[in-house]
Every structure is written in structure tokens, then in C-alpha cells.
Amino acid sequence: MNYNFREIEAKWQKYWADNQTFKAHNESDKPKYYVLDMFPYPSGAGLHVGHPLGYIASDIYARYKRHKGFNVLHPMGYDSFGLPAEQYAIQTGQHPAITTEVNIKRYREQMDQLGFSFDWSREVRTSDPKYYKWTQWVFIQLFNSWYDKKTDKAEDITDLISIFEKEGNTNVEALCDDDTPAFTAEKWASFSDKTKQEVLLKYRLTYLADAEVNWCPALGTVLANDEVVNGVSERGGHPVIRKKMTQWMMRITAYAQRLLDGLDTIDWPQPLKDSQTNWIGRSEGAHVEFKVQNSNDTIPVFTTRPDTIFGVSFMTLAPEHELVAKITTPGQKEVVDAYVEATAKRSERDRMADVKTISGVFTGGFAEHPFTKEPIPIWIGDYVLASYGTGAVMAVPCGDQRDYDFAKHFNIPIPNIFDGVDISEEAFADKATTIIGNSDFLNGLSYKEATKKIIEELEKIGQGEGKINYRLRDAVFSRQRYWGEPFPVYYVDGMPQMIADEHLPLELPEVEKYLPTETGEPPLGNATVWAWNTETNAVVENEKIDHTSVFPLELNTMPGWAGSSQYFNRYMDSQNSEAIYSQEAIDYWQDVDLYIGGSEHATGHLLYSRFWQKFLFDMGIAPKKEFAKKLINQGMITGTSALIYRVLGFKDKFVSKTFRNKFVHEMDEEVVRKIRNFVQLEQGTLAFQELHVDVSLVNPSNELDIEGLRKWQPEYEKADFLLEDGKYIVGREIEKMSKRWFNVVNPDAICEEYGADSLRLYEMFLGPLEQSKPWNTAGISGVYSFLKKLWKLYTSIDDSEPTADNLKALHKTIKKVEEDIENFSFNTSVSTFMICVNELTAQKCSSNAILEPLAIVISPYAPHIAEELWEKLGHSESISEASFPKFEEKYLVESSKEYPISFNGKMRFKLELPLDMDKNDIEAAVMAHEKTQAQLKGRTPKKVIVVPGKIVNIVG
RNA sequence: GCUCGAGUGGCGGAACUGGUAGACGCGCUGGAUUCAAAAUCCAGUUCCUUUGGAGUGUGGGUUCGAUUCCCACCUCGAGUACCA
Incomplete structure (x- = not known):
């Protein structure tokens, strides 16, 4: 019988669902293990091949942990509030709940098709009132x-x-x-x-x-x-x-x-920790109060370099700063107002785009230096951001390049307060080699000493203190x-x-x-039944609002990240209607052991969730300060976009790839003539516009289905093509998989053609989980034929004694796969399976004692075929709880080794020698060999390095 | 600019703590089987001036030995961006 994946996969998916094979229990003698995926937003497009990458990896891990004797929690749900459903509702009037329901159904079908071992009894949906009750509660x-x-x-x-x-x-x-x-x-x-x-x-x-x-x-x-x-x-x-x-x-x-601080306690990818660290943006320095001359106002300032306070020659306030209007003198009012107004008009984007332009105006006002009592001119400038620190800076042009540029531009003095440093060209900002000079009581001190001293002095006069500032905003x-x-x-x-x-x-x-x-009120302002009756504790009609017992309700709603900030805990006891989760449940499950998801959530979801978790910890209802011990970012699967080239100015004229060239002057005359002829343009510039077309219109040889394109979008109905060798060849570009690039590939077609087990193996085989990689189905036939070979290996099964070679092949595989899973190196496991099956097939192995453990080892990766083979081996229970075979070193022990013989580090030939041979004998055997003599050509080696069991290297 | 990653055949990628570079798969080439095709099987496939050499982005260094460690640089990707 042939490998019929369609039948097998449907059969076991039904079996798992009917028997609730993967239902996790909140009490068990087994140790717990919690494997979590980032739940998806159910969009209208369905899953694409990028989604399952992480889900397959986590599923392999979850199944492996079950084989290893753990009580595994592996839930899934939906982040089902969100913009696309609402936009669709605005366009069509259809309630977002309906759209969402339809999309979820499709996601569920697709996930079921891939054979994931989720415990669906714990499913959550953030848009379900039974769930968001607890979001509101938090x-x-x-x-x-x-x-x-x-x-x-x-x-x-x-x-x-x-x-x-x-x-x-x-x-x-x-x-x-x-x-x-x-x-x-x-x-x-x-x-x-x-x-x-x-x-x-x-x-x-x-x-x-x-x-x-x-x-x-x-x-x-x-x-x-x-x-x-x-x-x-x-x-x-x-x-x-x-x-x-x-x-x-x-x-x-x-x-x-x-x-x-918590980042040090969790095993998360360094780049992710780095981006959270940057996002929080801690900086140490001092808070300094500058008095405004002839006024009771003070300007608070945050600085990381209080040691340079004697180098202050001006101050800059953000144009939005509340004191600007007060400080500005009548003479400067006009220019200041104009500048403030101009800044307000500029979009954030504008302000960010030109970092180079220096602008600002003098307010006419002066502050007073806290120590020298000298007047300091107060400027405003848009390089100072109202949202960071206090919205004001003490400018030290000799020590900060931005202040330096500003001072140069406006001819403000640049006093030098560093010993032995030339500041005629640029500011000096190196803390490590700083020696303060020209600064009264700070003279001769290093950055560290001066900072400590100045903070003491500031505190003495009550005009400042040491302060830690964060970039993070509420x-x-x-x-x-x-x-x-x-x-x-x-x-x-x-x-x-x-x-x-x-x-x-x-x-x-x-x-x-x-x-x-x-x-201009939010959409909830359209609701006619949206008032709270404090006597009946119910929502009532707006017209009943009397401000004595019936009051208006809030019209805003919560952001997308609200629902995802505590879902991982809710899974532990998701059907509980009395509490967010029971204390017993969270005491048992504690936290997530492995969390897999995309790195795009680094500063959003993952930071907010950590915040909520710490809050729940403070409340005493979460036992852990961090919700996930280990996190892995799966890499993005990129798509291969297809591009066609329109001749600019000719809506319906498209040229095949070789005819277009970015630089027309570099083009062959012959080609130019052809194109001119094609568009019937004698003179004028030729240029091309790149357009994305649906990748399904292109075959593996990059040929475009011309008729298909004409039907695809009305825009191309009358398209005319300049072909090469009778074909239209498209350009290719690796890009993020996205609807707008028409390069999305969904898993359904692959499942249909090769089956879920093939898709699972193939997505893992593509490369390391954490790297991003282009999706290319060309190689899928390799894993498919592997599964067929595996199937064939199980056609005759008997009780024969396994040979030494059989055992070696098996145990090599057990060892490698176990290491790979622990290291999340799933791609190399797939190779290992292939090698093992190739070897056992060559050895004509039919021994039950080999084939049975092999089925278990493969089962996390290709669960459907493993279940079927397990049944063929005579088992009536699911393979999912079968215990993982134990690796035994003794089957791998060798008696001899094929030594690589190197000359000056280059391997030249190999020599088989017994492993128990000692160093001297190895050296003698190698030196006596004819090939050694041929390599040396009569020279005497300077040195011979022998590493028993590894290598021989002859130097000289 | 700053921070963090990554550069290995035609392609995806492998190589444990420094020890046989290119495992495994795709593709390609040749062959077997077949009326033919699909499928399957076998052999080959880094490059070159091939009794030998060279080679893991570039240039140096450490070492008996470097894809792996160190220094400088180049390219690509991600994050961040006037942060005081």
C-alpha cells in the first residue's frame, strides 16, 4: 500500500479531536511544561506560510515534552479585536463580530489541518465578553x-x-x-x-x-x-x-x-532585550533648577553631564514649553511667536526628517547660573523635545555636539571647561578621559568625581539632585x-x-x-443604549441619564494590546467565570516555559505584558515576576515577489525583464530600437515602472501567464507585451510576505498536494528557526520523498534481532534529535531523519526493535504518519504519550577511526587506525605510510601533532 | 549616526567546546527501468591551469591547525533615531 497522506492525516486529526488527546489537566504527578505561541489576529486573508513556522516549532517542542513525560500545556486562541474587522464594518455595515467569527472559523480549519496538538478546550478570544470581563477587571x-x-x-x-x-x-x-x-x-x-x-x-x-x-x-x-x-x-x-x-x-x-532589571532574569533573545532596554532608555544624571532672572520662575533641566555645568553658555527650551510665553521679552515676542507657530505646524515626520537644519530663536530672557550667578540667555529650538525630560536643556557647547552646532550657528560663546582639550573644531564628549578645568571647585576632577561633587553642591544650595531619567513614557x-x-x-x-x-x-x-x-466623539457615541444605572447596575438608554442615578459611560475603548497582556495566565484556567484564574491553576502552571513568536512585538505586547505581570505579582495573584522564562523569535518567511515593467507613459505597454534597464544610456542600441518600435516612439526618454503582480500568475521559470494577468485586474485588460523568446519573463524580488505585494503563499495548496507532515517537515527544513528566509516550494519534493521512503521502511516488520549497524543508525539519530530539539535546531533534525532512513533502508532493516523507537523519535515532527506507523506496529493507543527512546552510548562505540592526515593544516589523505593506538604508534604508522613520504618529498617534518581520536597534522 | 544580527557551491543550508569545509535536500548532468511519461533506483556535481593546487565577504593577527578566536574594513538585514 502506498503512503496515502490524505487518508492518514484526516484519520488522526479526527482521532485526536474525538479522544481529546491533547487536553491538559491542571493537576498531575508529572512535571509541568507550558509551551505558548503568540495568538494570531484572525484576518480575512487566512493563515499564510509564515504563520505556521512558529506554531510548527512549538508543536514539535510540546509533543517532544509529552514523550519526555511532562504534563504539557499548549493552548491557542485569537487576538480578535482589531482594526481590519472594524474597517470592513465601516465599509459594509457588517458587525465586526460576524466578520471575526468567519475568519476564526477559517483559521481554525487551517490550524487543524496542520495537526497541531493544541488543547482547544482552553481557547480564548479577546473579543469574547467572557474573556474581556477579565481585561476590564485588571x-x-x-x-x-x-x-x-x-x-x-x-x-x-x-x-x-x-x-x-x-x-x-x-x-x-x-x-x-x-x-x-x-x-x-x-x-x-x-x-x-x-x-x-x-x-x-x-x-x-x-x-x-x-x-x-x-x-x-x-x-x-x-x-x-x-x-x-x-x-x-x-x-x-x-x-x-x-x-x-x-x-x-x-x-x-x-x-x-x-x-x-527583569531582563537579566529571563532567557530572551539579546536583540529583543536590547530593544526593550533602548525603549526604556534609562539615563543617569542630575535634575538642576535654573532661576529665571527677575522672576520667581525656575526652569528645571535634566542633564547627564552635571559635571560640565560651568560650561553652560545658553539654555534651550522646547517651543511648546509652558514658560516660553512668560520669559519672552516684548522685543522678541514677534519672532518667538512666529517660530512657535511654525514648529506646531510641522509634522513630527518633518521635524525628524531634517536633523541637519539648525533653527531656533532667542527669547530675550535670561536665567541665572546656580553657582557663578552669571546670566544665561534662554533660547527656544525645535531640537529640544517637549516630551523628553523636562523639555529644556542646559546647553554646554564644548561638551555636546548638538549644542556646539547650535552655538556656532548663532554665534554664542563656547567656553572650554576641559583641561588640555582642543574644542575649536568639535565638541568633546568622551567621559572616560575628561578632566574638568575652568570650573571653580570642580577643577582637576574626572567625570565621575566631578559628577559626585556637583550633585552634593547642588543639593546644598537646594537647586538640584541626582536623578535617573527614562525615555519610556506612560x-x-x-x-x-x-x-x-x-x-x-x-x-x-x-x-x-x-x-x-x-x-x-x-x-x-x-x-x-x-x-x-x-x-467628533468615538463610535460608541452612536450607541443609544449606553448609560449606567447605579441603582440597577445595568446599561440603560442614554435618554435616562439624569446625573443622579443614571450616568454616561466612557466612549473610548481599549487598545489592541489590552487583551494580549494577560492571556497567557488566563489559559491556565480559561473557563473560570469566578476569577481571572484560580490560585490552584496558577500555582501549578506558574509561568510560560517557552514562548515563540515574532520579534515585531518587542516594544509593544512583550513590554506591556511584562508590566501587567509585575502588577499582578504585586497584587499577589501571579507567583512569578516574569511571565515567560524563555522566548524565541521565529524568523520571517519572506515572499518572492514578481515584477513586470511598464514603459513609463504607456499604460498598456510592458517589456520582458531583459529589456528594461535602470540606466537607459547603458542599453544596447538594438534593444532600444526594439522598445521604440514596440511603443512607437521615435524620440524621447525611455523609463520603466515596476509593478507587482500576483505570484500565482508566474511559473517556476519566471514566465508570466499573460492571459491570466489580463483577467487578474481590469487595469491589465488591454496589456501588450514585448516578449523575449516568445515569453514574458518577470523580475523577482525577495520581500516581506504581504497582501500588497501579491506574494502571499498560503499553506492550503501545499497541504493538499503533499500533506501536513510534508509541510511541517519542510518549514523546519528551510533553515534555522530564528533566521528569516525566503519561501520557495521547489525543495518540498525532497521531504515528501523522505516520507514515502519512511513509509516503505515499515512495509515489513518482524521480531528479528537488530544488527549492530541498525542499532548504531537508530541511536545516532536519537542522540542528535534530542540535542537538536533542546537547542531549537529543528532543521538539522530533518536531515538526521533522512540519513537514518537512508541507512536503515540500505541495511534492509525490518526489526521491530528499531522501527518502534524510530516512530516515536519522528512523531513530534510528522505526527500523522507516526501515529499510523505506530498502529501498524500493533499499538492501539496514541503514540503521543509513548516515552522517548533512551539513547545508549554503547551502540556508537567504534574500534577504529579514519584519521585525517594533514600537512600544514591541510587534509591530504585518510588512514584507518585502531582507536586504542597510542600517540607514538600513530605517528610511526603515519610516517611509515607511502603517501606521507610522497607529500614530504624528502623533507623532514619539523613537528608532528597527534590528537588521538581526532587528527594528525604534519608540519614542515 | 548608534545598537544588534548575518555574509559558506547554481539554491536552502550543515560543520559539537578551534581539528576531514560543503552533511542533508533542491536543482543540474549521465545512466537504469518504461512504448512513452510520471514515479522509482544508481552514479556524478565548490572552483581552477587536475600526477596538483586554491577556497567560508575583504585585509591583517593568534595557533601545529581558524567558517569558528582577536583587530580593522566592506556589504546586507533588523531595531532606534535631534534623548539633553
Whole structure:
């Protein structure tokens, strides 16, 4: 019987589903192991071949761990809130829930087809109210918490209130808004209820604030910093501007240091840790207060080089800085206003694009040097960012290149405060060799000594202190979208109130339109039943709002990362309706042992999740400070795009690849004539435009299906082609697999033709998991014929004694595959299987004692065929729990070795010698050999290196 | 610019802590089988001036010996970007 993958794969997929083979139990005598994949957003396009790469790897690992006797948790779900479903809803009016449901169904079919060993009973969907109930619940817990620097953790807000009642806030060391006023217990008691709530908002871990946000007019929503790439939205590439809006914020900055420290405790890829480190952006320095002359105002500044304070010759404020208007003198008002206005108009993108242009204006105002009391001119300049530090810098042109350039440009003096350094050409910024001079009490000190000294002095005069600054900003948590988690929040007198836990979830209301309202409110503003009745604790019609018992609900929804920030814990007990998860469940599963996913989530999902995990840890409901011990980034599978070349200016004229050339003047006259003839253009410039066409229109020899193209899109209906050898040859380009490049390949066709086991093996065989690699199906026949050979090997099975060679082939394989899986080197395992099957076939092995363990070793990679072979071997239980064969060294012991004989490090011939031969005998045997003498040509070797069991090297 | 990766045949890639460079697969070439094709099997396949040489992006270095370690540079990719 031939290898019939269709029948086999369908049979075992059904068996696994019927028998719930991969259901994980929350208690077991076995050790636990938790293997997690990043759950997908179910888009309309379905899975492409890039998705399963990580899923296959994690599935191999999960299946392997089961063979190794672990109780494995391997769940899957859907990150099902998101923009595409909403955009589709806006266009068609179809509810996003329906689109999402359809897409999920397709994803599920595709995943089932690949034979993944997921425990589907634990599936979660972020858009399911039963799930987002707990997202809302975490939000409420954050709202009810503040961050105490003394205990260095989140604490209950009620504790803070009792401190305020007892002693005010003067002794409280909290991470709170910078503008929090100081007050005594008496003062607190005198505050109105509303004021109290306002003050508390400055402490809560999630809070409302008027924030400068990234507003994307095209999407009608704000975006988080990590959702803005090069000044445009990550999704869709729309322009983004800065705008002030009242938004929910997450006080992630409270955890900046712990997020940084935690990185040392987890086994994550270094590049990923680096990008989180950079994103958090810790810098040590000092906070310095500069007094404004003839005023009570001070300008706070953060600097990493307080040691250079005697080199300050001007200050620069961000144009948006709140003191600008106050400081500016009447004489300078006009130019300053013009500059401020011009800056506000420039998009972030513009400002970023030209880093080279130096601009700024003098305000006319002066600050006072804290030590010399000299006046320091105050400038504004757009190179100072309002969002970083204090939005103001003390400029030390001799020590900072940017300040140096600014000073040169505006003819500001550049005092030199370094000993023995020439600053006539550029600034000197090398901390290691710094010796301070010309700086009063700092003279002669190194960077380190001077920094310590100056901070002491600043503290003495009360104008500064040592400070650590972070680049990380608090995260905006509001989105002006429909298809996201509603906030469990209603407003009384403009102040946010939480809906009590027991009334969650607060479900999304129905709306007629998914667009913002005419008054510019978010889509939830269209809902007519969206008010909270505090007496019945239910959502009621808006018209019942009376501001006494019925109040308006929040109109924003949560961002995409809300639902993914705690899903890994929820899987541990996903059907629990009483709690986010039971304490028993999390005590058993603890954390994720292996997390596989893309590196694009480095500063988004993976940072936010770590933040939430630390918060849950502080609350005492998560036992681990980090949610995932080990993380692996699978590489991207790139697509091979197909390009056709349009003659510029001729809509329907396309030339085959060889005819186009980027530099027309380099083209052959003959070719130019042909093209001119083709487009009937005697004179004028020839140029070409590259256009992507669907890769399915191109065959493996890069020939275009011309008729197919004409039918593909109306634009090409009348296309006319200049052919070479009667064919149109397309250009090829390796690019990210993306719908817009028409280079997406989905796994369905491959599954259909070769089966899931082939696809699984092939995706692993492509190369190292973590590297990105181009998708090319050309090689898939290799793994397919391997499976056929494997199948054939099991056609006759008997109880014969295995030969020494049989055992050697098997145990070599066990050893290598075990090492490979532990090292996530899945590509080399596939080669190992091929070698093993080739050897056993050559040896005509039919021994049960070999074929049985071999089936288990292969089973994590190609589970369907392994189950079928296992059944053929006479088993009635699934192979999935069979224990992994034990490697035995004794079968690999050799008695002789084929020594490579090298001359000056180059291998010239090989010589078989017994392994127990000692150094001297080996040397004698090699020197006596005729080929040695031929190589030496009469010379006497200077030295002979013999490494027994490895190599012989003759020098001379 | 800065940070982090990566450069090995026609292609994907292999080579454990420095010890036979190119495993395994694709492709290609030749052969067997076949009326023929598919499938299958066998042999070959880094390059060159082939009784021998050279060779892992380039140039140096350490070593008996370097794809592997060190230094400098080049190219490509990813992240980040006026961060005070």
C-alpha cells in the first residue's frame, strides 16, 4: 500500500479531536511544561506560510515534552479585536463580530489541518465578553492601585487615602504626576470630594490625563508610540500629528526600573532585550533648577553631564514649553511667536526628517547660573523635545555636539571647561578621559568625581539632585474605536467611576454606524443604549441619564494590546467565570516555559505584558515576576515577489525583464530600437515602472501567464507585451510576505498536494528557526520523498534481532534529535531523519526493535504518519504519550577511526587506525605510510601533532 | 549616526567546546527501468591551469591547525533615531 497522506492525516486529526488527546489537566504527578505561541489576529486573508513556522516549532517542542513525560500545556486562541474587522464594518455595515467569527472559523480549519496538538478546550478570544470581563477587571485593579517607592511595588489606593487622612502627602514617596501639589491632612480633609478624586487620579496606575497624543486623522484614533513608525501609522501608513486630548493612561513608567532589571532574569533573545532596554532608555544624571532672572520662575533641566555645568553658555527650551510665553521679552515676542507657530505646524515626520537644519530663536530672557550667578540667555529650538525630560536643556557647547552646532550657528560663546582639550573644531564628549578645568571647585576632577561633587553642591544650595531619567513614557490606553474592550467606567460630575467587579463584563453596545459621531466623539457615541444605572447596575438608554442615578459611560475603548497582556495566565484556567484564574491553576502552571513568536512585538505586547505581570505579582495573584522564562523569535518567511515593467507613459505597454534597464544610456542600441518600435516612439526618454503582480500568475521559470494577468485586474485588460523568446519573463524580488505585494503563499495548496507532515517537515527544513528566509516550494519534493521512503521502511516488520549497524543508525539519530530539539535546531533534525532512513533502508532493516523507537523519535515532527506507523506496529493507543527512546552510548562505540592526515593544516589523505593506538604508534604508522613520504618529498617534518581520536597534522 | 544580527557551491543550508569545509535536500548532468511519461533506483556535481593546487565577504593577527578566536574594513538585514 502506498503512503496515502490524505487518508492518514484526516484519520488522526479526527482521532485526536474525538479522544481529546491533547487536553491538559491542571493537576498531575508529572512535571509541568507550558509551551505558548503568540495568538494570531484572525484576518480575512487566512493563515499564510509564515504563520505556521512558529506554531510548527512549538508543536514539535510540546509533543517532544509529552514523550519526555511532562504534563504539557499548549493552548491557542485569537487576538480578535482589531482594526481590519472594524474597517470592513465601516465599509459594509457588517458587525465586526460576524466578520471575526468567519475568519476564526477559517483559521481554525487551517490550524487543524496542520495537526497541531493544541488543547482547544482552553481557547480564548479577546473579543469574547467572557474573556474581556477579565481585561476590564485588571483595568479596575490598576485604577485602584498606586505605586509606592518605599515598598517598590503597587499598593492599594485605600491605603494611600488613609495616609492622606492621617498626614497628608508630604511623606508619601510615590510615582505620580509631576504637578501633584503637596498638602497636609487638614488640607486633604478640606478638599471637596471632586478635588480628592482629582488628586487621587495623579497617583492611580491608570489615570485620565490631558496628554499630547499621536492622533491619526485618517484612522480617527490615537496611536501608541510603538504603533507609529517613522511618523506614520504602522497600519495603513497614514500621517500622524500631535494633539492634546483627555485619555486613559497606563503608568508603566512606575515599573521602568523593574522592567529593566527583569531582563537579566529571563532567557530572551539579546536583540529583543536590547530593544526593550533602548525603549526604556534609562539615563543617569542630575535634575538642576535654573532661576529665571527677575522672576520667581525656575526652569528645571535634566542633564547627564552635571559635571560640565560651568560650561553652560545658553539654555534651550522646547517651543511648546509652558514658560516660553512668560520669559519672552516684548522685543522678541514677534519672532518667538512666529517660530512657535511654525514648529506646531510641522509634522513630527518633518521635524525628524531634517536633523541637519539648525533653527531656533532667542527669547530675550535670561536665567541665572546656580553657582557663578552669571546670566544665561534662554533660547527656544525645535531640537529640544517637549516630551523628553523636562523639555529644556542646559546647553554646554564644548561638551555636546548638538549644542556646539547650535552655538556656532548663532554665534554664542563656547567656553572650554576641559583641561588640555582642543574644542575649536568639535565638541568633546568622551567621559572616560575628561578632566574638568575652568570650573571653580570642580577643577582637576574626572567625570565621575566631578559628577559626585556637583550633585552634593547642588543639593546644598537646594537647586538640584541626582536623578535617573527614562525615555519610556506612560502609555496611552484609549482608542477612539468601536471594536475593542469597553472601559468599565461611567462619569459622575466629570469624574470616572468604576463599575463594580460583580457587574462585569460591560458588553459592547450595538451601534448603527462604526464611524465617529458628527460631533467628533468615538463610535460608541452612536450607541443609544449606553448609560449606567447605579441603582440597577445595568446599561440603560442614554435618554435616562439624569446625573443622579443614571450616568454616561466612557466612549473610548481599549487598545489592541489590552487583551494580549494577560492571556497567557488566563489559559491556565480559561473557563473560570469566578476569577481571572484560580490560585490552584496558577500555582501549578506558574509561568510560560517557552514562548515563540515574532520579534515585531518587542516594544509593544512583550513590554506591556511584562508590566501587567509585575502588577499582578504585586497584587499577589501571579507567583512569578516574569511571565515567560524563555522566548524565541521565529524568523520571517519572506515572499518572492514578481515584477513586470511598464514603459513609463504607456499604460498598456510592458517589456520582458531583459529589456528594461535602470540606466537607459547603458542599453544596447538594438534593444532600444526594439522598445521604440514596440511603443512607437521615435524620440524621447525611455523609463520603466515596476509593478507587482500576483505570484500565482508566474511559473517556476519566471514566465508570466499573460492571459491570466489580463483577467487578474481590469487595469491589465488591454496589456501588450514585448516578449523575449516568445515569453514574458518577470523580475523577482525577495520581500516581506504581504497582501500588497501579491506574494502571499498560503499553506492550503501545499497541504493538499503533499500533506501536513510534508509541510511541517519542510518549514523546519528551510533553515534555522530564528533566521528569516525566503519561501520557495521547489525543495518540498525532497521531504515528501523522505516520507514515502519512511513509509516503505515499515512495509515489513518482524521480531528479528537488530544488527549492530541498525542499532548504531537508530541511536545516532536519537542522540542528535534530542540535542537538536533542546537547542531549537529543528532543521538539522530533518536531515538526521533522512540519513537514518537512508541507512536503515540500505541495511534492509525490518526489526521491530528499531522501527518502534524510530516512530516515536519522528512523531513530534510528522505526527500523522507516526501515529499510523505506530498502529501498524500493533499499538492501539496514541503514540503521543509513548516515552522517548533512551539513547545508549554503547551502540556508537567504534574500534577504529579514519584519521585525517594533514600537512600544514591541510587534509591530504585518510588512514584507518585502531582507536586504542597510542600517540607514538600513530605517528610511526603515519610516517611509515607511502603517501606521507610522497607529500614530504624528502623533507623532514619539523613537528608532528597527534590528537588521538581526532587528527594528525604534519608540519614542515 | 548608534545598537544588534548575518555574509559558506547554481539554491536552502550543515560543520559539537578551534581539528576531514560543503552533511542533508533542491536543482543540474549521465545512466537504469518504461512504448512513452510520471514515479522509482544508481552514479556524478565548490572552483581552477587536475600526477596538483586554491577556497567560508575583504585585509591583517593568534595557533601545529581558524567558517569558528582577536583587530580593522566592506556589504546586507533588523531595531532606534535631534534623548539633553
